[in-house]
Amino acid sequence: MSGFRELWDQLAPIGRDPVSGGYLRYAWEPAELACREWFRAQADARDMAVEEDGNGNLVAWRGTGDGPAVLTGSHFDSVPHGGAYDGPLGIVSAFLALDRLPERPGTRIGVAAFAEEEGARFGVPCLGSRLLAGVLDPERAAALTDRSGSTLADALGGRPAGRTDLLDRVGCFVELHVEQGRALDVSVGVGSAIWPHGRWRFDFAGEGNHAGTTRMADRRDPMLTYAYTVLAANKEARLRGAHATVGRVVVEPNATNAVPSLVRGWLDARAAEAATLDAMVEAIRKRAVERATRDGTEVTLTDESVSPEVAFDGGLVERLAGVLGAPVLPTGAGHDAGVLSAYVPTAMLFVRNPTGVSHAPAEHATDADCEAGVEALARVLRELA
Amino acid sequence: MSGFRELWDQLAPIGRDPVSGGYLRYAWEPAELACREWFRAQADARDMAVEEDGNGNLVAWRGTGDGPAVLTGSHFDSVPHGGAYDGPLGIVSAFLALDRLPERPGTRIGVAAFAEEEGARFGVPCLGSRLLAGVLDPERAAALTDRSGSTLADALGGRPAGRTDLLDRVGCFVELHVEQGRALDVSVGVGSAIWPHGRWRFDFAGEGNHAGTTRMADRRDPMLTYAYTVLAANKEARLRGAHATVGRVVVEPNATNAVPSLVRGWLDARAAEAATLDAMVEAIRKRAVERATRDGTEVTLTDESVSPEVAFDGGLVERLAGVLGAPVLPTGAGHDAGVLSAYVPTAMLFVRNPTGVSHAPAEHATDADCEAGVEALARVLRELA
Structure with a gap:
């Protein structure tokens, strides 16, 4: 039986940037494909059959039987220069939890690796689970492009399958994930809800011109409107105890x-x-438009993805918290569990993050907490399967 | 004898982006190299010998003699998605002006194409003329890198030559250029001075983190300090009747x-x-640092290039304005003429820009004004050679 560190070290070098120490694991690019190879090898070593769902998601199945299966797992892909734990921890912990769990006849447990959870390549987070759940049109998804102009259809080798019968065979889903704030003061907690959240694209259009010769009064400089909107977003979020970030600009x-x-x-x-959330985005939009009038620029706002609040299955959350004696907490981060919770009873386990840093190279969890996470997931699977 | 449009149309398709309509002519990349081929063909057609100075600059010479030569010309390279006129107009006009000028024994006229005037590839504007003038260390220049990590030495096929005897053979330099503001209400003007100007790089360092889970109060977000600094630069420039632009961000x-x-x-x-200029940059720096304290970020300011004020040769400016009956005007834009003016008597001719737009696809000058520019340059060369 492997310990956490042994399995973890196998994944650690894959896609790690030697300068930043962070990970570049874009969905279907070489580093993420290498993680998928590792996944298949882990499944083989445990005599688990790997199912591909036609949407880029992989599920390794253990056991047979007609009853509803228990699904666990997470994702391999990262944000650019992201941390090691966000995603892979849930997959590594799933295999290790199965190792600690004797197989019981008639029960099926699946370990999932979902595709493009971060949306770092094609811009739509939870792309794989959205397709699997049937909430994203496969035709529309096929045409999504990455920064180099390749489409999802190119990456997948064809149009995604969309909704399949996979979820019909699943009785519940539990995703283990590193916590991404500093809300846990014990090793493991149970997720109760995901904040409503989304991505909005602001296009600020002005007039390109010479920086040396164009009088300030003659300019229509969209960088000014952008800068004002960044500061407005920060203010509006602080006023409301909410979160607003402008982390990407072109x-x-x-x-x-x-x-x-x-x-x-x-x-x-x-x-x-x-x-x-709605009031905050509207307030930011309004301030951007007001500033644009001053700057002689134009603002266009596009919803790229908006996820409503997710409350995980109340009964399941209570049951897991009871089994583990663990605290219950919400999160501001989106997850595949948030997408799937509309279709199957779903819950999450969070592993403590001592610094709260995530989506950055310094993201960290101690080996002891990760071992406690594996143990907790094993107890949960024993309870549910 | 070719008209302006005929010659101009030969260059027009080279390096033009079909979407923006602007030009992508980075120094020593294929489009700019194609412009150099065109330059050699034009020189050949006029029996002019082309001298390469070992710094990437080309000069096509007409005539022989030991006396000081008259140099004219400009550059081919563009800012990304820049206009057609900025640079190439001065080279096309030089060849056309020579066509209108009978060769006189004992006089030498050179048409120059300077390398990397915009600094769009290696980050140092007027790179070719600075090397030629000996104000940029060839060793340091050789190691400059472009965005893909190639060095200037790679592009040049070796270390640049630095100062040569070329300028010793030149008696005066006149650069014709499209005007880049709306300061001219006649076809052609004579440049008197270039504003002092420069590029400063601000590095704002914070802490990478998760946008969904990091409380606003726990963040050290450098985008906020950046945004504040953009707005501060705009305010400080307006207060002083100066120009400040933040047009590039990574x-x-x-x-x-x-x-x-x-x-x-x-x-x-x-x-x-x-x-x-000094007071403005210091005020912007101070406000950036103050804001950084609030944001928990760090600011580092680096001078990338600073050019002092250039006053063109007073006698030469007066003489050209008299010959042409043209108005005299300063400019906020840097030029190779600004670099060379410290070494040889130098002046500029500006061709009217009806909209003032420059460094953008919409940059424009009418054919009639361009023809007037050719005629003015021919009269100036006749006067000086």
């Missing part, structure tokens, strides 16, 4: 000596209540 | 759902007086 032509013609910024916004 | 990791760890922004700043 500028045209992005030249030192040119007033930009276009600045495109992505707003990530989250709040405990949907009404708060 | 973000790490540049992911929608991650608080950035680093935001790097380039400030382009210009003013009529050096004291104003």
Whole structure:
């Protein structure tokens, strides 16, 4: 029986950037494909059959039987220069939990590796689970493009399958994940809910011009409207105890000596209540539009993905918290569990994050807490399967 | 004798982006190399010998003699998605002006194509003329890298030559250029001065983190410090009647759902007086540092290139304005003429820009004004050679 560190070290070098120490595991690119190879080898070693669902998701199955299966697992892909734990911890822990769990006749347990959870390649987070659940049109998804112009259909080798019968065979889903704030002061907690959240793209259009010769009064500089909107988003989030981030920006032509013609910024916004989220995004939009009038620029706002609040299955959450004697906590982070919870009873286990850092190279969990996570997941699977 | 349009149309398709309509002519990349081929063909057609100076600059010479030569010309390279006129107009006009000028024994006229005037590839504007003038260390220049990690030495096929005897053979330099503001209400003007100007790089360092789960109060978000600094630069420039632009930004990791760890922004700043420029940059720096304290981020400021005020040769400016009956005007834009003016008597001719747009696809000058520019340059060369 492997310990956590032994299995963890096998994945550690894959896709790690030697400079930042963070991970570059974009869905279906070489590093993420290498993780999938590792997944297949782990399944083989445990005599588990691997099912591909036609949407890029993999499930390794143990056991037979007609009854509803228990599904666990997470994802391999990372944000650019993300941490090691976000995603892979749930897959490694799932295999290790099965190792600690004697097989019982008539029960089926699946370990899932979902595709493109972060949305870092094609821009839609939880892409694999959304397709599997049938909430994303396969035709529309096939045409999604990455930064180099390749489509999802190119990556998948065809149009995604969309909803299959896979979820019909599943009785419940439990995803183990590293906690992404500092809300846990014990090794393991049980997730209760995911804040409503989404991504909005702001296109600020102005007039490209010479930085040296264009009088300030003659400019229509979209960088000013962008900058004002970044600060407005921060203020509006603080006023409401919500979260707003502008972490990605693309500028045209992005030249030192040119007033930009276009600045495109992505707003990530989250709040405990949907009404708060809606009011916050509207307030940011309004301030952006007001500033644009001053700057002579134009603002277009596009919803790229909006996820309503997810409350995990109340009965399941209570049962797991009872079995584990663990605290219950919500999270601001989106997960495949949030997508699947609308279709099967779903819960999450969180492993303590001592610094709260996530989506960054410094993301960390102690080996002892990760071992406790494996043990907790094994107890949960024993309880449910 | 070719008209302006005939010659102009030969260059027009080279390096033009079909979507933006702007030009992508980075120094020593295929489009700019194609322009150099065109230059050699034009020289050949006029029996002019082409001299390469070992710094990437080309000069096509007409005539023989030991006396000091008259040099004219400009550059082919563009800012990303820049306009057609900025640079190439001066080279096309030079060949056409020579066509209108009978050769006189004992006089030498050179048409120059300077390398990397915009600094769009290696980050140092007027790279070719700075090397030629000996104000940029060839060793240091050789190691400059472009965005893909190639060095100038790679592009040049070796270390640049630095100062040669070329300028010793030149008696005066006149660069014709499209005007880049709306300061001209006749076809052609004579340049008097270039504002002091420069590029400063701001590195804003914070802590990469998860956009969904990191409380606003726990963040060290460098995008906020960047945004504040963009707005501060705009205000400080307006207060002083100066120019400040942040047109280029690079973000790490540049992911929608991650608080950035680093935001790097380039400030382009210009003013009529050096004291104003210095005070403005210092005021912007001070406000950035103050804001960084609030944001828990760190600011580092690096001078990437600073050019002092250039006053063109007073006698030459007066003489050209008299010959042409043309108005005299300063400019906020840097030029190779600004670099060379410290070594040889130098002046500029500006061709009217009806909209003032420059460094953008919409940059324009009418054919009639361009013809007037050719005629003016021919008269100036006749006067000086």
